[in-house]
Amino acid sequence: MSSPQDQLLAVVKAQPVWLWPSIPVFLFLAYFLVPYFGQHAALQKYHGPLSAKFTRLYLARASRNGVRSIKVHEQHQKHGKFVRIGPNEVSIADPRALPIVYAHGNGSLKTDFYDAFVSIFRGLFNTRDRAQHTRKRKIVSHTFSQKSVEEFEPYIAETINLLLQKWDGLGKKSAATNGKMKGYAVVDTLDWFNALAFDVIGDLAFGKPFGMLERDAADIVAITKEDGTVFHAPAVRILNERGEFSSTQGALPPWIRPYTKYFDPWFARGAASVNNLAGIARNRVAARLAEGSGDRKDILAHLLAAKDGEGKPMPRNELTAEALTQLIAGSDTTSNSSCAILFYIVKHPRVHKKLVAELDEAFKDRGIDGVLEYQDVKALPYLQACINEALRRHSTSGMGLPRLMTQDTEVLGEVFPAGTILSVPSYTIHHLESVWSDPYVYRPERWLEEGGKDLEKNLNVFSYGPRSCVGRNVAMMELLLFMSTLIYRYDFKLVDDSVEELDVVEGFLRKPLGCMMGVKNRSTKA
Known part of the structure; x- marks a missing residue:
């Protein structure tokens, strides 16, 4: 039996000469229609945006505009649990799908979406080959065991201490003397959390902080090009541009990706940021290898000591790629999350007061100085x-x-043929009425009520299965140390308490655009 493509070619050859000028248009339409009626016909019953049934441009446009998760969420609100978001891609809004779609034994593979995130060498995140991923995870996983992570705590605490010194200084020098913010120093908490997260991961992954906190949250870093020349540029902007660019490229067909920079200068800037981000890792790894690890027990020390199944260490380019993976995973994920966590706590005075009371009770026998212990x-x-x-x-x-x-x-009762791409949207499953009562309300008590422990299986923060985030232990340690220490030591006030939600733009991650708060030392315990 001939394929749809062979049948199409036979039809074209049979056309009279006078119809040949229309053939390009015909072929263009056929490129989208043949898969729809051919290999993807089984997906026709799933509703979604009309354009998504024929082309990947729907997701690419949503990614380019920084609203991918929200657009997919809106489609699920309109069409229900199963939504077709691409010619051969279905989004499933049900947490019960997580262990099926992302299971180890179902033979599923990462798609060509991840190719858009490759730089220098494939790292743990963007490796698509299952055998290679297993090899890498065995090498890297020991680095993030609970025992290893606890060895990171002194480095994290030292960096947090520098933030405390800086904020204490702001309180003395910059506190407002009148108005609503009297007694408070006004800061953009996102800027400071960016600096804190970058300095922490710089210390853990490369042996020393980037120096952003020391420079009052200025994010200029050294970048080494492939030819060895060094220049300086803003790290946070580079990381953000890379996430937006790679997510959008990943949503496009691979054949068109090399040409996007000719259609939109935004893509050219993104491609440059991919290279510059690799240059940050290249610069720091080279410096660390030149200086040596000494007695440090940080991420790079573990990676340098790691061996694969044959007893071989990672080659230089793979080592740099894995260090880059840790730089990316340990910087804006932590800073964006920290900014959002503090916003929600401070936005809800009842929650803020209750959390302060818990901290005061737990640490009533110590002062408010220093970093609390994990x-x-x-x-x-x-x-x-x-x-x-x-x-x-x-x-x-x-x-x-x-x-x-x-x-x-x-x-969940639906059979998807081989070749189908499936995904489970985290934002949507985190806001399902069927799972979370009042899902758009920030209510921490739900986690402490009867059945609260069961909610954890519906929280998809670090992904699921064998390809879930290997650094989740260190991420949670950081968040717990950041939030407990800062909320115990300082009082916070939103500059604009009428703001209901943070303004967000999405690259690979959903990034707050800023959060202005007043901060001052707590003079007495609540």
């Missing part, structure tokens, strides 16, 4: 509930990560 704060139930609830509401990683089904796969 072993103490990880046991505080309301603190954990406040963080979980903010991670749910904000959904820093909000999109559904795509997986290619290599065999016919049944999900």
